[in-house]
Amino acid sequence: MGFLMCGFAKRAILDAKVVAGYAHPLRTVRHLLSGKVVLTFTIKDSKQKIEQICQRVKQGESCAIVLTGDACFSEKELLQKIPCDFEIIPGISSIQVAAARCGVSLDKAHVLTLHESGERELLEQKLREVVDSIKRSKPVLLLPRPYDLMPNEIASLLISFGAPKHTTVRVYENLTLENETQTQATLASLPRKTYSDLTVMVINV
Structure with missing residues (x-):
């Protein structure tokens, strides 16, 4: 998604001495990382690595954390781990791209993310609300939770909660990347396979 990066984000990366992030976001900006100190973190060690980054900031170093998720949506939990002052530079999210692919107006859609930690029961309650939107003919844009609440299980849960089996669904994987794919089906006929975490x-378009 590097070619959709806004100019402010590119400048922040170029000006930073230290650039950090998950492996995939860092790959998308690898052409900007020459001469940088690059710190790769995982979900498990992100809190520890971010604390190290903030220590560098307090020592006067310029740092940038690169995300491919929407910083105020799917990555909101990561932001809560940052114990120092920071600026958010927004970009173009996969939700926006998916909406554009389908011609869906975001103000007319039910937009939600399951890309968060927390009790599974709370996430399933969100899916019950999705069923209500489907019954009201409202389009739904949804981010699954890697890797335990993915498209096949979501489709099965929606049906069990009362969504019509013939409800249409499109699953976009790796949007804007070279390996982007699209699967069109219904909730009942969605192919059973391992979907990308991206x-x-x-739904219902």
Whole structure:
């Protein structure tokens, strides 16, 4: 998604001495990382690595954390781990791209993310609300939770909660990347396979 990066984000990366992030976001900006100190973190060690980054900031170093998720949506939990002052530079999210692919107006859609920690029961309650939107003919844009609440299980849960089996669904994987794919089906006929963790579901369109 590097070619959709806004100019402010590119400048922040170029000006930073230290650039950090998950492996995939760092790969998308690898052409900007020459001469940088690059810190790669995982979900498990992100809190520890971010604390190290903030120590560098307090010592006067310029740092940038690169995300491919929407910083105020799917990555909001990561932001809560940052114990120092920071600026958010927004970009173009996969939700926006999926909406554009389908011609869906975001103000008319039910937009939600399951890309968060927390009790599974709370996430399933969100899916019950999705069923209500489906019954009201409202389009739904949804980010699954890697890797335990992905498209096949979401489709099964929606049906069990009362969504019609013939409800249409599009699953976009790796949007804007070279390996982007789209699967069109119904909730009942969605192919059973391992979907990418970079997935957006568009339902009822």
